[in-house]
Amino acid sequence: MTPAARIAAAITILDRILAGEPAEQALLRWARAGRFAGSSDRAALRDLVFDSLRKLRSRAALGGGMTGRSLMLGMCRETGLDPATVFTGERYAPMPLAADETAIGAMPTAAEALDLPDWLLPDWRQALGPEAEKLALAMRERAPLWLRANLLRGTPEQAMAALAGEGIETRQDAGLASALSVLSGARRVAASQAYRDGLVELQDLSPQLACSLLPERGSLLDYCAGGGGKALALAARGLFPVTAHDADPGRMVDLRVRAVRAGARIRIVEPGRLTGSFDLVVADVPCSGSGTWRRTPDAKWRLRPADLARLAALQARILDEAAEFVAPKGALAYMTCSLLRAENQDQIAKFTQRRAGYELVEERMFTPLNASDGFYLCLMRRH
Numbered sequence: 001m002t003p004a005a006r007i008a009a010a011i012t013i014l015d016r017i018l019a020g021e022p023a024e025q026a027l028l029r030w031a032r033a034g035r036f037a038g039s040s041d042r043a044a045l046r047d048l049v050f051d052s053l054r055k056l057r058s059r060a061a062l063g064g065g066m067t068g069r070s071l072m073l074g075m076c077r078e079t080g081l082d083p084a085t086v087f088t089g090e091r092y093a094p095m096p097l098a099a100d101e102t103a104i105g106a107m108p109t110a111a112e113a114l115d116l117p118d119w120l121l122p123d124w125r126q127a128l129g130p131e132a133e134k135l136a137l138a139m140r141e142r143a144p145l146w147l148r149a150n151l152l153r154g155t156p157e158q159a160m161a162a163l164a165g166e167g168i169e170t171r172q173d174a175g176l177a178s179a180l181s182v183l184s185g186a187r188r189v190a191a192s193q194a195y196r197d198g199l200v201e202l203q204d205l206s207p208q209l210a211c212s213l214l215p216e217r218g219s220l221l222d223y224c225a226g227g228g229g230k231a232l233a234l235a236a237r238g239l240f241p242v243t244a245h246d247a248d249p250g251r252m253v254d255l256r257v258r259a260v261r262a263g264a265r266i267r268i269v270e271p272g273r274l275t276g277s278f279d280l281v282v283a284d285v286p287c288s289g290s291g292t293w294r295r296t297p298d299a300k301w302r303l304r305p306a307d308l309a310r311l312a313a314l315q316a317r318i319l320d321e322a323a324e325f326v327a328p329k330g331a332l333a334y335m336t337c338s339l340l341r342a343e344n345q346d347q348i349a350k351f352t353q354r355r356a357g358y359e360l361v362e363e364r365m366f367t368p369l370n371a372s373d374g375f376y377l378c379l380m381r382r383h
């Protein structure tokens, strides 16, 4: 596909997303229909679409409207690409710009340039203080790819060498040796032998750092295990078996496969069958995902105040449920991939008011400015 044809395809896909279709689904539907597109076309198209979604407001301002065409026009104006060379109408290129399209579009206002929904700005500023603007701008950029070297299968150096043999260059994080940043060959990781052999898992740096701060002794319950990202990271320490639980057992289907690949000992418990108590209970609760909006930028625009209120109520309920399984003198780790106070610090303040006997041991907010995705950890100890 020519660059202009890719832009025409991005216009179609963006229009579907703006009409309500989830981004991943819209891309997949287009790829199935557009069989002429090669893998590099699909990758470039994905980048075009995701980039536009991360910068939706500012691009719409520059392009003069909230349509696929305006967003691509905004992209041209932002990146200095002459729209007349793209909107030519030739072969698969977008149709030429009409006079009114060339006439409209303006520099984004200060609020538009942050690329956040207006209603969220006060919460964002309250949560992030002096870093609020920098973090909003960081969320407009593409996220890096991080891997976790699985210590059950070898050393980080062995994982790096195996990846390098398949053309994937990585670098260890300065503070956490098992966290590998992918420098090149990112698109090859999922199909690589190193990944299929369980030498590495896909996991962002921030949750890896959070897991590295958890106590290493004793029995461990991942109360909201889902696909098992945290359970696998904690089981990789090889110290104690991990028990995994989720209210929706369907969410744990992948976990069995991933545990076998990783050589991890994970006991999966169906909802309603969980008994006993644990030295460490991890509650990685459902959240707005505001810390991961670089990867799921359409979620940034879908979130509504009512969703935040619903999530906050669910998070409080899960904290109370999970606390029932914490052994005396045990620990409770609350985690979200959100940057917002209502889902993080406020939840902990309310929890410690509701329940006597917990003290804060560690509270961390990881962000693209000090780690990678936005990720919150609060570790509490029960008296």
Ligand SMILES: C[S@@+](CC[C@H](N)C(=O)[O-])C[C@H]1O[C@@H](n2cnc3c(N)ncnc32)[C@H](O)[C@@H]1O
Binding pocket: 223, 224, 225, 226, 227, 228, 229, 230, 231, 245, 246, 247, 248, 251, 284, 285, 286, 287, 318, 321
């Ligand atoms: C953020 S996801 C977990 C991600 C997972 N820990 C990982 O690292 O891949 C939150 C999970 O909480 C689960 N969940 C929702 N309500 C729950 C409840 N009341 N009890 C336990 N799990 C719950 C959801 O099904 C979902 O899988």
